[in-house]
Amino acid sequence: MNRRKALGSILGLTGIGIVSYVGLKYVSGNSASNKGQLPKYLNLIAELVDVIIPPTETPGAKEAKVQDYIVDFMESCASNKEYNNFFNGLNDLQETCLNTYDASFENCTMEQKMVLLEDLDNNSGSNSLFSKINNKLRGRSFFNLLKTLTIEGYCTSELGTTVHLNYAPVPGKYEAITTINTNQKAWATR
Amino acid sequence: MKNQTEKNTFDAIVVGSGISGGWAAKELTEGGLKTLVLERGRNVEHIVDYTTAFKNPWDFKHRTHLTNEELDERPVQSSHCNAADMHFYVKDSEHPYVQVNPFKWIRGYQVGGRSLTWGRQSYRFSDLDFEANKKDGHGVDWPIRYNDLKEWYDYVEDYVGISGSLESLPHLPDGVFLPPIPMNAIEKYLKESVSKQYSDRLIINGRVANLTERKKGRGQCMYCNLCSRGCPFSGYFSSNSSTLLDAYNSGNLTLRENSVVKEVIYDETKKEAVGVKIIDAITKEEISYYAKIIFLNASAIATAAILLNSVSESFPNGLGNSSQQVGHNLMDHVVNEGTYGTFDGLQDKYYEGRSPGTIFIPRFQNLNNETKNTDFVRGYGIQGKGERENWETKATTGFGASLKAQLQTPGEWKISLGGRGEVLPNYENKISLDYQNRDSWGLPIVKVHFEYGSNELAMMEHMTKTSEEMLVKAGFKNVGSYRNSPPPGSAVHEMGTARMGHDPKTSVLNKHNQMHDVKNVFITDGSCMTSSASQNPSLTYMAITARACKFAIDQFHSNPS
Structure with missing residues (x-):
């Protein structure tokens, strides 16, 4: 299968109510029938978040256990719509990997993983008006959810907050105007 | 039986332990009155019970998100709370009410009430506000003026600890202030720009009840900006950190939590109130308590509900309701969703610590002939906050x-501005009781009827337009506003349901906050407000409470019977 064409299916073009052609259990709209299944995808999510926020001189998202946060959030806090978008997105992604690279996402090379996520990112169109309307109707897209939750999970994790960012749980004072130093890290909390 | 009655008899009863009930408790107990404070919710022990602080x-499994289950229990409160402070908000599922029109009734049923989660913004009313009804004919005239309240503002501010700057504005009187919380680089920049661009308005440091210096028994603000979780340093004012502790220390306080007040007991022969009937929230047992003086501080909607449910031969429509005004004239503040803009400059500036305060643009419309607005009467203030974006906003x-x-x-540097406007008293905006639907304690549930009028809508439009204009003129980019305004009630400033006034025919309370009809019942929560002004009202509730308590205590000591 052509990689571009395969990727089309991840981008939500399958739409509401269309059942997958390969027999994966697609669930659309508001049904909650897949709830409870995401823990099975923990490793896949861990690999995904580590591409979005990889280890550099500071820890990556996987080490910060962002995958646990995403599963917890999805299982307990997400709407059924967004849960299904996420769940279906994972399945689509996995299928695309198999079709394109003959390997699961976890077993793809970093370069292949980057190509897959870049395609998702380029097509998520998160700032277009269409996408905003679409978000309201159908919930946020798979990639939008993945990226947003990875950022949130990482920047509120212990490693993200205290190592990657600047965290002062009890500042003790307020210096309203300071001059920024080189390599000034942003405050983790507001 | 006599023993039980004696045991249940006090000099005074205060219903509610929130920001005004806490003050009534402190003043009455320190004035020598054995006082019973009844709180419908659970106890919240200062510091010990700030479990998330x-x-x-x-440490939060879902960070500050509510789970779907938590959300289902809190369809109304969820817009105002998160996983870190939701334990200080009610579950709507346990405390239902009817919204005839959309109206958010945000509640905190616990010792301390909403004083634990309040916004802490504290501004005096002025005679521009106290005279407004009389001048433009909306509502009835306030029976008090600024001079009646000035010394009481001084008194409560000194105790509460308000940080703020002296500005000499006649329509926003200065108070007894601690040093202000300073402005950050972008706030200062906007202040200077507004001063240059406009002769009719200015930006001042927000006046907030956060301690910029230590006070007796309380530590100074640590700038965590997590106030709504409860402050283990007592860095902001709450009933729990301050008034209730002093009431307790007086030796005259009895505090009974889990006490849902059903009604005020009226004695037809004595022609006065003799006590209140409560239902124990846990055991559902009904118990009567007696006192010579009763203060109702349950919050505007709940106090009106208690009055309406207190039916007697003399008052078939609710206690002290010969005016038919009880429950009516419900007001909040009209708020817009907010205006924002980003700024390219000041890239070398940042801040350390998190300010719990804001900047404030005092009202600048309809102050005099020069500032007369033809689209609406009264006015609004604007609160704002500047910050540099971080991962959450970037x-x-x-x-x-x-x-x-x-x-x-x-x-980028970013400023957010939000207007708070005066809501006119309107008889049609009201609460009533739904006797067909009862809560877990068998009490009729509250129905809220509320709609903005054209004055509020015009004001909302104006505050958005002027906010955008100020940012554009100051060179901000990406200036915009959220166009959907939050539903009424969102300011959590409900008031007006038992208004003060000169005339018993058109008002419920006199100038001492006594019910015209039942002189030993005092009401000093938001219910008493004759108009809403545009200032955050808690400071005024506190000043009015302290003033009414002085009167009640003097009366009590001069009529020993």
């Missing part, structure tokens, strides 16, 4: 190492 972001692109770098660096 020191939690880190990662737009990012891509992923990988470049995304990490974007998250790690301080973002």
Whole structure:
């Protein structure tokens, strides 16, 4: 299968109510029938978040256990719509990997993983008006959810907050105007 | 039986332990009155029960998101609380009410009430506010003026600890202030720009009940900006950190939690109230308590509900309701969703610590002939906050190492502005009781009828327009506003349901906050407000409460019977 064409299916073009052609259990709209299944995808999510926020001189998202946060959030806090978008997105992604690279996402090379996520990112169109309307109707897209939750999970994790960012749980004072130093890290909390 | 009655008899009863009930408790007990404070919710022990105060972001499994289950229990409260402070908000599922029109009734049923989660903004009313009804004919005239309240503002501010700056504005009187919380670089920049661009308005330091200096028994603000979790340093004012502790220390306080007040007991022969009937929230047992003086401080909607449910031969429509005004004239503040803009400059500036305060643009419309607005009467103030974007607010692109770098660096400067406008008293905006639907304690549930009028809508439009204009003129970019305004009630400033006035025919309370019809019942929560002004009202409730308590105590001591 052509990689571009395969990727089309991840981008939500399958739409509401269309059942997958390969027999994966697609669930659309508001049904909650897949709830409870995401823990099975923990490793896949861990690999995904580590591409979005990889280890550099500071820890990556996987080490910060962002995958646990995403599963917890999805299982307990997400709407059924967004849960299904996420769940279906994972399945689509996995299928695309198999079709394109003959390997699961976890077993793809970093370069292949980057190509897959870049395609998702380029097509998520998160700032277009269409996408905003679409978000309201159908919930946020798979990639939008993945990226947003990875950022949130990482920047509120212990490693993200205290190592990657600047965290002062009890500042003790307020210096309203300071001059920024080189390599000034942003405050983790507001 | 006699023993039980004696045991249940006090000099005074205060219903509610929130911001005004706490003051009534302190003043009455310190004035020598054996006082019973009844709180419908659970006890919240100062410091000990601030269970989330020191939690880190990662200590919350779902961060500050509510789970779907928690959300289902809190369809109304959820817009105002998060996983870190939801234990100080009610579950709507346990405390239902009917919204005839959309109206958010945000509640905190616990010792301390909403004083634990309040916004802490504290501004005096002026005669511009106290005279407004009389001048433009909306509502009835306030029976008091600024001079009646001035010394009481002084008194409560000194005790509460309000940080603020002296500005000499006649329509926003200065008070007894601690040093202000300073402005950050962008706030200062906007202040200077507004002063240059406009002769009719200015930006001042917000006046907030956060201690910029230590006070007796209380530590200064630590600038965590997590106030709504409860402050283990007592850095902001709450009933729990202050008034209830002093009431307790007087030796005259009895506090009974889990006590849902059903009604005020009226004695037809004595022609006065003799006590209140409560239902124990847990055991559902009905118990009567007696006192010579009763203060109702249950909050505007709940106090009116208690009055309406207190039916007797003399008052078939509710206690002290010969005017038919009880429950009517419900007001909140009209708020817009907010205006924002980003700023390119000041890239070398940042801040350390998190301000719990705001900047404030005092009312600048309809102050005099020069500032007369033809679209609406009265006015609004604007609260604002400047910050540099961080991961929460920043737009990012891509992923990988470049995304990490974007998250790690301080973002654009951003200012958010939000207006708070006066709501006119309107008889049609009211609460009533739904006797067909009862809560878990068998009490009729509250129905809220509320709609903005054309004056409020015009004001909302104006506050958005002027906010955008100020940012554009100051060179901000990406200036915009959220166009959907939050439903009424969102300011959590409900008031007006038992208004003060000169005339018993058109008002419920006199100038001492006594019910015209039942002189030993005092009401000093938001119910008493004859108009809403545009200032955050808690400070005024506190001053009015202290003033009414002085009167009640003097009366009590001069008529020993």
